Amino acid sequence: MADHSDPNAPWKTLSGIGTSAITAALFLFFVQYLPTVASGEPVRWVIPWIPSLDINLSFWIDGLSLMFALLITGIGAMVMLYAAKYLAGHKQYDRFALYLFSFMLSMLGLVLADNLIALFVFWELTTFTSYLLIGFSHTDPKSRRNALQALLLTAAGGLALLAGFILIGVTQGTFELSELNAAGSIAGQPFYMGILILVLLGAFTKSAQVPFHFWLPNAMAAPTPVSAYLHSATMVKGGVYLLARMHPSLSGSDAWVWALSVFGAVTAVFASFMALRQTDLKQTLAYTTLMALGTLTMFLAGSTGYAITAAMTFLLVHSLYKAGLFLMIGVVDHATGTRDANLLGGLRASMPVTAAAAAAAGLAMAGIPPFLGFIAKEVAYAGALEMRLMLFVVPMALIAFALMFAVAGIVAYKPFYGPQGELPHEPHEGPWPMLLGPVVLGVLGLLFGLLPGVAAYWLIEPAVAAVMGAPDVGGRVKLWAGFNLPLLLSLITFALGFILYRVHLDLRERLARIEARAPDLDAGWDVFLDRFMAFTKLQTGLIQTGVLRQYMFATFGVFAVTVLVTLLARDVGGISLALGGLSFMEWGVALLIVAGIVLVVLTSSRIVALVGLGVVGIGVALIFIMYSAPDVAITQLLVELLVVVLLALAFLKMPQLDPSGTQSHSFANAVLAGAVGVLTTVVVLLVVDQPFDRRLSDFFEAASWTEAFGRNIVNVILVDFRTLDTFGEIAVVGVAALGAFALLKGFARARNAKGEDK
Amino acid sequence: MNSVIFTAAARLLVALLFVFSLFMLLRGHHLPGGGFIGGLIGAVAFIVYSLACGPAEARKALRITPEVIAMLGLGIALLAGLFAFFMGDPLFTGQWYWVGGDSYETAAFSLNSVLVFDIGVYLVVLGGILSLTYAFEEET
Numbered sequence: 041m042a043d044h045s046d047p048n049a050p051w052k053t054l055s056g057i058g059t060s061a062i063t064a065a066l067f068l069f070f071v072q073y074l075p076t077v078a079s080g081e082p083v084r085w086v087i088p089w090i091p092s093l094d095i096n097l098s099f100w101i102d103g104l105s106l107m108f109a110l111l112i113t114g115i116g117a118m119v120m121l122y123a124a125k126y127l128a129g130h131k132q133y134d135r136f137a138l139y140l141f142s143f144m145l146s147m148l149g150l151v152l153a154d155n156l157i158a159l160f161v162f163w164e165l166t167t168f169t170s171y172l173l174i175g176f177s178h179t180d181p182k183s184r185r186n187a188l189q190a191l192l193l194t195a196a197g198g199l200a201l202l203a204g205f206i207l208i209g210v211t212q213g214t215f216e217l218s219e220l221n222a223a224g225s226i227a228g229q230p231f232y233m234g235i236l237i238l239v240l241l242g243a244f245t246k247s248a249q250v251p252f253h254f255w256l257p258n259a260m261a262a263p264t265p266v267s268a269y270l271h272s273a274t275m276v277k278g279g280v281y282l283l284a285r286m287h288p289s290l291s292g293s294d295a296w297v298w299a300l301s302v303f304g305a306v307t308a309v310f311a312s313f314m315a316l317r318q319t320d321l322k323q324t325l326a327y328t329t330l331m332a333l334g335t336l337t338m339f340l341a342g343s344t345g346y347a348i349t350a351a352m353t354f355l356l357v358h359s360l361y362k363a364g365l366f367l368m369i370g371v372v373d374h375a376t377g378t379r380d381a382n383l384l385g386g387l388r389a390s391m392p393v394t395a396a397a398a399a400a401a402g403l404a405m406a407g408i409p410p411f412l413g414f415i416a417k418e419v420a421y422a423g424a425l426e427m428r429l430m431l432f433v434v435p436m437a438l439i440a441f442a443l444m445f446a447v448a449g450i451v452a453y454k455p456f457y458g459p460q461g462e463l464p465h466e467p468h469e470g471p472w473p474m475l476l477g478p479v480v481l482g483v484l485g486l487l488f489g490l491l492p493g494v495a496a497y498w499l500i501e502p503a504v505a506a507v508m509g510a511p512d513v514g515g516r517v518k519l520w521a522g523f524n525l526p527l528l529l530s531l532i533t534f535a536l537g538f539i540l541y542r543v544h545l546d547l548r549e550r551l552a553r554i555e556a557r558a559p560d561l562d563a564g565w566d567v568f569l570d571r572f573m574a575f576t577k578l579q580t581g582l583i584q585t586g587v588l589r590q591y592m593f594a595t596f597g598v599f600a601v602t603v604l605v606t607l608l609a610r611d612v613g614g615i616s617l618a619l620g621g622l623s624f625m626e627w628g629v630a631l632l633i634v635a636g637i638v639l640v641v642l643t644s645s646r647i648v649a650l651v652g653l654g655v656v657g658i659g660v661a662l663i664f665i666m667y668s669a670p671d672v673a674i675t676q677l678l679v680e681l682l683v684v685v686l687l688a689l690a691f692l693k694m695p696q697l698d699p700s701g702t703q704s705h706s707f708a709n710a711v712l713a714g715a716v717g718v719l720t721t722v723v724v725l726l727v728v729d730q731p732f733d734r735r736l737s738d739f740f741e742a743a744s745w746t747e748a749f750g751r752n753i754v755n756v757i758l759v760d761f762r763t764l765d766t767f768g769e770i771a772v773v774g775v776a777a778l779g780a781f782a783l784l785k786g787f788a789r790a791r792n793a794k795g796e797d798k
Numbered sequence: 799m800n801s802v803i804f805t806a807a808a809r810l811l812v813a814l815l816f817v818f819s820l821f822m823l824l825r826g827h828h829l830p831g832g833g834f835i836g837g838l839i840g841a842v843a844f845i846v847y848s849l850a851c852g853p854a855e856a857r858k859a860l861r862i863t864p865e866v867i868a869m870l871g872l873g874i875a876l877l878a879g880l881f882a883f884f885m886g887d888p889l890f891t892g893q894w895y896w897v898g899g900d901s902y903e904t905a906a907f908s909l910n911s912v913l914v915f916d917i918g919v920y921l922v923v924l925g926g927i928l929s930l931t932y933a934f935e936e937e938t
Contacts, residue, residue, distance in 0.1 A: 670830040671830045671831070671832065671835065674830060674831075674835050675834060675835055675838065678835065678838035678839065678842065679838065681842060682838065682841065682842065682845070682927060682931075685845055685849075685931065686930065686931060686934060689931070689934040689935055690934060693937060748892060748912070749827075749894065749902050749908070749910075750827040750828060750912075751827070751828040751829070752826060752827055752828050752829055752830065752831070752832070754830075754832070755826045755827055755831070755832040755916075756827065758832060758833075758834070758916075758919075759826075759827075759832070759833070759892075759912045759913075759915050759916045759919070760892045760912050763879060763890035763892075763915060764879075764889070764890050766875075766915075766919065767875055767876065767879060767890065767915075770871070770872060770875060770918070770919050770922040770923070771872060773868075773922055773923060773926045774868045774869060774871070774872050774922050774925075774926055776926070777864075777865070777868055777925070777926030777927070777929045777930050778865060778868070778929070780930050780933070781865060781929045781930065781933045784930075784933040784934065784937055785933060787937070788936070788937055
C-alpha cells in the first residue's frame with residue numbers, strides 16, 4: 041500500500057497526524073467551555089472587521105454552536121488520523137491533509153460566527169474546500185463533474201443566502217445573530233417572505249433537501265474519509281445548523297412550518313426508499329444521510345420543546361453513528377476490496393473489532409435500546425405528536441424510521457453476521473488508526489444512551505435552550521419514559537422495519553424498476569448545464585465579435601446617444617458663441633487644427649492620416665501654451681511624438697488600407713463621428729457658459745506653497761494633493777504596458793510556432 | 799534605419815535627452831516638469847537610440863528590462879505612499895525633513911517622500927512606454 045519510492049512520504053504522513061493533533065487540541069479547547077455554556081452563559085468575541093458597514097469578525101459560543109464545534113473537532117481529529125492511514129502513500133496525500141484541515145477550520149468558523157456576513161464567508165469557504173475534497177481524484181472526469189455540481193449548486197444557494205442576509209441587515213439594522221435572536225421573530229415584518237425564501241434556498245441546497253438532493257450521493261466520489269466527515273457529520277449539516285441558528289428570528293409563521301415540514305418529510309421518506317434501493321453500501325449511507333437531513337429539517341419546523349429536543353438529539357446521535365458507519369465501510373472496503381451489499385457477508389470472524397463497532401453504530405441507527413438512537417427516536421415521536429402538521433409528520437417519520445431500521449440491518453448486520461459472501465480477496469482486520477474512530481463513536485453512542493442525563497445536561501439541553509431562546513423548555517431526554525404513545529410507535533417501527541429487512545431484496549428490485557421510470561434530476565442537471573453553456577457561447581459570440589471597429593462604434597455610439605438624450609431631456613438653455621474676441625494667433629491655430637482634421641478624413645494613406653493627427657495634436661498643444669499651461673503642453677507634445685513613433689512602428693506591419701473595404705462603412709462612420717464631435721462641442725460650450733467656480737483653484741493656489749512646499753501647482757496636485765489618483769493612473773500605465781507587451785509577445789510566439797510547424 | 803548621420807547624432811542626443819529628462823524630473827516641484835514629463839522625455843531618449851541602433855542594442859544600454867523598470871517604479875511609488883502610513887499619517891501624505899534648519903526657508907535642502915513618489919512615476923512611464931515600443935520593434 042505504502043509507496044516507498046516517495047522520499048517525502050514520512051513527512052506527508054506526519055502532516056496528516058499533525059493536523060489531527062491540532063484538531064484534537066481544538067477539541068479540548070472547546071471542551072473547557074462546556075461548564076460555562078451549560079450554565080447558560082454564552083461566550084462572545086468580537087474583532088472589528090469593516091466597522092463602517094457593521095461587519096465584524098464576531099464569534100459566539102452557545103449551546104448550539106458548541107455542540108457543533110465539538111462534533112467538528114472531535115470527529116475531525118479521528119477522521120484525519122484515519123485518513124493518514126487510508127491514503128498512506130498517496131502521491132498527493134499532503135494536499136489532501138491541507139484541504140481537510142482547511143475545511144475543518146472553515147466549518148468551525150461557520151458554526152461559531154455571530155456576524156451574518158462572516159458566517160456567509162465561512163459558508164462559502166466550506167463550499168470551496170469541499171469542492172477540492174470531492175474532486176480530489178482530479179484525473180477522474182466523473183469526480184470532477186460531481187465536484188463541480190456540488191460547487192455550483194451550493195454556491196448558488198450561498199448567493200441566495202447572501203441576498204437574504206443583506207435584507208436582514210438592512211431591515212433589522214444589525215448583522216449580529218445574537219442581537220437578531222434576542223429580538224425575537226421577524227415574521228410578519230416587511231420583506232419577511234423574501235428573507236425566508238432566500239435563506240431557505242441557501243440552507244436547502246447545502247443540506248441537500250429535495251429537489252436539490254442529487255449532488256450529495258454524487259459527492260460520494262470523494263475518498264471515504266471525506267464522505268465520513270463532510271457528508272455525514274459536518275458540511276451538509278451546515279444548512280440544518282443555519283435553520284436551527286435562525287430559528288428564533290425566522291420561525292413563527294405558517295410559511296416556515298409548511299416549508300420545513302413538507303420539504304423535510306419528502307426528503308426523509310424519498311431518501312430512505314432510495315437507501316434501500318442501493319447496493320453500494322457507501323451510496324446507501326449517502327441516502328440515509330439525506331434521510332437524516334430531511335428528518336432534522338422536519339423537526340425544526342416545530343417550535344415546541346419536544347420538537348426541538350428531537351432535532352438536537354437526533355443531530356447528535358446521527359453524527360456519531362453515521363461518521364462511524366462511513367469509516368467502517370472504508371475499513372471493510374480496504375480489507376475486502378468491495379462495498380457491494382450483495383457480496384459482503386460473514387466478516388465477523390476475520391474483522392471482530394470492526395464488527396463490534398459496526399454493531400454499535402447499527403444498533404444506534406436502528407434505534408434499539410439502550411443506545412442513544414432509541415432515545416432520539418422516542419423524543420422524535422413525542423416531538424412529532426406535538427407538531428402543527430402532526431397528521432402528516434407522524435406517518436412520514438414512522439415510514440422513514442422503519443426504513444432506517446431495515447437499512448441499518450443491511451449496512452451493519454448483514455456484512456458481518458449474514459451468510460458468508462464472495463469476496464474479491466481474503467479479509468483482514470484494519471489497522472488501529474482506522475479503527476479508533478468507529479470504536480470511539482460506537483462506544484459514545486452506547487454511553488450516552490446508558491447515561492442520557494450526561495448527554496442531556498452538557499450537550500442537548502444547552503443546544504435546545506439556544507434554539508428556543510430560553511432555558512429548561514426542552515423535552516425530557518431519558519431511556520425509560522413509561523408506557524406511552526411514542527413507545528408504541530417505536531414498537532410499530534421495529535416490527536415494520538424487521539419486515540422491510542426481510543423483504544429488502546425483493547423490494548430493491550421493485551424500487552429499481554420504479555426508479556428507471558421516474559425523471560432523473562441528475563441527468564437533467566447535465567442537460568441544464570449543456571444548454572447554459574451553449575447560451576453563454578452564443579451570447580459571447582454576439583457581444584465579443586473581436587472586431588475593433590465594432591467595439592469603437594459601440595463605445596462612441598453609446599456616448600453620443602446618452603449625451604443627446606441628456607441634452608434633450610434637460611432644459612440646458614442657449615449657447616452663446618463669442619468669436620469676436622479671438623486674436624489672429626487663435627484663428628490661425630484653429631485653422632491649423634481644422635486643416636489637420638480635413639487631411640485625416642480625406643486621405644487614403646495611413647501615414648498621411650497620422651501626420652494629420654499630429655497637426656491636430658500640435659495645434660492643441662499650442663492652445664495650451666497660449667493659455668499658460670506649459671506642463672500640459674509639454675505632455676501633449678511628448679505624447680503626440682510617442683504616438684507617431686508607436687503608430688509608425690505598427691503601420692509597418694499592417695496591410696495597406698483597402699479603400700473598397702472601408703467604403704461601405706464610411707457613411708455610418710461619418711454620421712457617428714459628426715454626432716460625437718458636434719455633441720462634445722455643445723457640451724464644452726455649455727460648460728464654458730457656466731460661471732467658473734474658483735474654490736478649488738483658490739485652495740490649490742493658496743495651499744500649494746504653504747502646505748506642500750511646491751510652486752508648480754500642477755505637479756503638487758499630482759504628487760501631493762491627489763497622490764492616490766496618480767498612483768492609480770501609473771498602475772494603469774504599468775498594467776496596460778504589461779498587457780500590450782504580453783499580447784505582442786504572444787502573437788510573436790504563436791507565429792513562430794506556426795512557422796516551425798511548416 | 800541605416801543612416802550614419804542619424805546613428806552618430808543619436809548617441810549624443812540620447813545622453814542629452816536622458817540628462818534633460820532627469821533635470822525635468824527634479825525641477826518639477828517648482829517649475830514646469832515632473833515625473834510624468836521626465837519619464838516621457840526619458841522614453842523618447844531611448845526610443846531615438848533604438849531607432850538608430852536597433853532594439854537589441856537599446857535594451858543593452860538600458861541594462862534592466864523595461865517591464866522590470868515599470869514595476870520597480872510602481873513599487874517605489876507605493877512605498878513612498880506607505881511611508882506616511884508608517885509615520886502615523888493617512889496614506890500618501892507627503893513627508894518632509896529639513897536638513898540644516900527647521901523650515902523650508904532656513905534649511906539647506908529637504909528630504910521628502912513626494913520626490914520619491916515622483917521618481918516612481920518617472921520609472922513607470924519610462925518603463926511602460928519602452929516595454930511597448932521595444933515589443934513593437936521586435937515584433938517582426
